[in-house]
Amino acid sequence: MSKLPGYALVGRILARRNLTFNRFAAFNPGRKAVISIPFFWLAVFFFIPFLVVFKISFSESDIAIPPYTSLFTWDADEAYATLTLYLGNYAYLIEDSFYLDAYLSSIKIAAISTIITLIVGFPMAYLIARSQGSKRLILLSLVILPFWTSFLLRVYAWMALLKKNGVVNDMLMALGMIDEPVRMLQTDFAVYVGIVYTYLPFMILPLYAVLEKMDLTLIEAAEDLGCHPIQSFFLVTVPLAMPGIVAGCLLVFIPVVGEYVIPALLGGSDTLMIGRVLWDEFSLNRNWPMASAVAIVMLVVLVLPIMFLRNRVGNKESI
């Protein structure tokens, strides 16, 4: 082995110690430059707004522009600066069970729709990964094709499909399966349909990525050792696809928890999701501090399970 420069050696040792973040720590200037671009982007468009929201969550609602009290007051005569941290928003979040219900309901809807997306997406990803040449390309582009139209438009299309005199009801009646239109729009069912439809590509693509790389002789080896194909699926394919499963689930679960448009358009008044609550606080009640507190708590609620999953996958990959 040729002699390594010192920083590379340090990087290697750290990598071997499984300090994953060090893989991203730039030990050479070129790397640093490349990484600094997304880093800068995230800092400006994610981290700073987050700090602003965090700040606002400690203000009180006010009839003013902007509609909240300022944290700092400066008395020029007395040279007296005060920092007022109002914790009432958070206290109210805990006191009023409405918010807790909204969080729980969001997580429930997100969890159920993630599972449905996984069950629907896995066979699709599997089929795409196993098909050859141009067929695979066509199937893959079919998965990506919906992104070419506006998300909002697609949700409206579902409204047309699911409404009382919509396509689905008409068809079911024509087939004689139902006598009168079923109420589908403005139910949880419509919300699940919309979410699963919208987020399916986010599940399929990471699954496809892992399944496509999988060595098919492993399946043959399992069958050779006495595995029925169903067994070999659960004993070999699924464990090996785990990184893709976790990635897909996170890609679906996280945005769905905060989803606003789909429950607002397809869901009924009783479909409680935190994204809607947040929007209502912000626009109807014009209570920016409360909305900010809701957003901060949502972030905390989401970050914890993600960190847990990240750790699990990280361990899986390092073994």
Added chain:
Amino acid sequence: MTASDKASRPNYNPLTKPAPELWRDPDATPFVVFDGITKKFDDFTAVDNISLNIYKRELFCLLGGSGSGKSTLLRMLAGFEQPTSGRILIDGVDMAGIPPWNRPVNMMFQSYALFPHLTVENNVGFGLRREGMAEADVKRRVKDILDMVQMGHLARRKPHQLSGGQRQRVALARSLVKRPKLLLLDEPLGALDKKLREETQFELMNIQDELGVTFIVVTHDQEEAMTLATRIGVMNNGEVVQVGEPHDIYEYPGSRYVAQFIGSVNLLEGQVIVDEADEVKIQSADAGCILHVNHGISCAPNQTVHVALRPEKIQISHHAPEQTENCMQGVIEDIAYMGSLSVFRVRLNSGKEIRVTQPNFARDMGARFTWEDRVYLHWDIDSSVVLTV
């Protein structure tokens, strides 16, 4: 078999001792039968009407280049491919319609196909657990087989933490642990370096001796086939062109293809001038002399035939030998000193190039011949073989 039987065999190879030579007995029941097997992929014929019997405790090598159909044949035995026509019998049972997971066969894959998410012991125990074997028995069997392949100390490692040779041992253990009647090995030693290959070859033969399994090995490496096999089936273009013991395949190749595929060979073209029951004389313009061979052939008078002559069977000298038949003249064009032997490339007067190897039985052998030397090449009448195809 008794010791005297062994001693009476002229080509007795102590390394292949465990197999009684069932294939020499016309009444023996074959263990694996390929009966007119053909496999087509669309319009490409991968395996073309092969009929072949393999006997219990054999270590049968299917030898051929890439695309010769040897792997397809193996995959049909394992059940991963279905023959287009023909029957496969294993231990008298027709394998048609029996899926891979119900066949009394295990396979060691060329890529080893170890499950990357399982430890060594769980890889090996995988097949036993599918049988529903009690956990204590699984543990014991896994431990035994890992000890046998000397991998017991690494049982808790994952495949990616092992070297190529270690992975290969695990793959072998995994394919043996279910005690299959028939073990299929696809290029088992392909990924190993030379030293490790040699060790493993002997180990494989010891294992076969110990467990009494029937092995079918697919390989493109003729050296591997020669050392391992009880019998070799040479494959070309989806057909088995010759089946025989390593010695027979090497010394009595049936065709130019086999002669060239196994080891290196010089082919001399000529016309038959004397065709007796037990000797043949051939006038060869290539050689510039009469070639005399002490076995008969069936051919038409004046038919063009080829004489196959192995490089190590040729004597090289500066002085004209007494014999005029089987004696050629040429100039040394190239010399390669390989330590144990030297390889000469000799250009004959006819322009034909001949490869000769000489063992370096004295230290100064290398210095006795040099470039541009005029030399005589001669050999005995029982050293060459006449090939009509």
